[in-house]
Amino acid sequence: MGAAAIPDPLQSTIVRVSNFIGETTSVLRRTPGLLRALLIDLPDSWTDTTDVPTDGWRPHDVVGHLITGELTDWIERTQRILETGTAVPFDKFDRFAHAERDTDATLDELVEHFARLRAENLARLDELVSEQDLDRRGMHPTLGEVTLRELLATWAVHDLDHVSQIFAGMAGSHDAEVGPWKAYLGILLRREDPSAVAG
Amino acid sequence: MGAAAIPDPLQSTIVRVSNFIGETTSVLRRTPGLLRALLIDLPDSWTDTTDVPTDGWRPHDVVGHLITGELTDWIERTQRILETGTAVPFDKFDRFAHAERDTDATLDELVEHFARLRAENLARLDELVSEQDLDRRGMHPTLGEVTLRELLATWAVHDLDHVSQIFAGMAGSHDAEVGPWKAYLGILLRREDPSAVAG
Numbered sequence A, B: 001m002g003a004a005a006i007p008d009p010l011q012s013t014i015v016r017v018s019n020f021i022g023e024t025t026s027v028l029r030r031t032p033g034l035l036r037a038l039l040i041d042l043p044d045s046w047t048d049t050t051d052v053p054t055d056g057w058r059p060h061d062v063v064g065h066l067i068t069g070e071l072t073d074w075i076e077r078t079q080r081i082l083e084t085g086t087a088v089p090f091d092k093f094d095r096f097a098h099a100e101r102d103t104d105a106t107l108d109e110l111v112e113h114f115a116r117l118r119a120e121n122l123a124r125l126d127e128l129v130s131e132q133d134l135d136r137r138g139m140h141p142t143l144g145e146v147t148l149r150e151l152l153a154t155w156a157v158h159d160l161d162h163v164s165q166i167f168a169g170m171a172g173s174h175d176a177e178v179g180p181w182k183a184y185l186g187i188l189l190r191r192e193d194p195s196a197v198a199g
Helices: A020-028 A031-039 A059-084 A107-128 A148-172 A179-184 A186-192 B020-028 B031-039 B059-084 B107-128 B148-172 B179-184 B186-192
Strands: A137-140 A144-147 B137-140 B144-147
Touching (some): A020 A107, A020 A148, A031 A148, A031 B031, A059 A107, A059 A137, A059 A148, A144 B179, A148 A186, A148 B148, A179 A186, A179 B144, B020 B107, B020 B148, B031 B059, B031 B107, B031 B148, B059 B107, B059 B148, B144 B148, B148 B186, B179 B186
Antiparallel strands (some): B137 B144
């Protein structure tokens, strides 16, 4: 009988070490490279259209909005939770701060600016937060009590939400060029009718 | 008076050389790097969820479907247009061919397989097609007459459409983790109600 048949109490105890921060930053860390792969040197014919026809955002606006998040939201709110808990609500987030700030910047410049800020913020997050902090609570000005875990998950999903807007704007720029195939392309149909289903 | 004041007939003639193929392949060329930046080594906690709750696709399905397009659709149809015009309709595209074919492949393997096929197909496209061919016509089995220009635009927008599905699935994997912030995240709200508007 080999040694393997003798139960080893150490090996049979499964230790599940939570790695929520590592798994969340795995997404956050990807966004700059993703935006570079998608946007740097992309011809203007793909970048001059908004995600939806009315009050939509061009890729330039979306990257500007992501920059605002890095400047004023995610790490500021992380620090607020760690320093004051629920006693002092978060500052409100200005969803349109990019409009005036980024007028003169090219899309490529915005992508590189975002990449620098994201790298700095992930380094700060690494210094500030460990798994034991994730259930600490803060006060959102309209949503009420939230946890640090929810804030970090939202940071990552917010990236995914807004990068999807860039895809919708890029697709929309070629709405006419696809001709009759539009009937099969949900990304185009939903720009005009959110409940449309591709054929 | 400087030389600049003398109109130069050569300079005042604006020659617009069409570069539709270059601008379209600029997007097609980016998709492999984009999928690598997004998916390689991404923790399973982000990749095991479908884009919509019912009959949706996981990232594994989406990359498989993109592989099917490279194997049987875009270049095959390009050749059909060049060889037979509208005389022979395109073969139908099997939207579910990936389901059995890719069962044993990891997501990372699929991404690399797609990248190889895309590189080969862009090289073939470069040999096959020039700007003068773009108005040549083919016969789609259900949509009727289409142009080569429409086929190539659709190839690129089809990439954008399906990569967006990957984003929706990744976001959906953390639907619960964002807590009350879900009310602000359209990418999550639309998975359950396509016409939902984020607060």
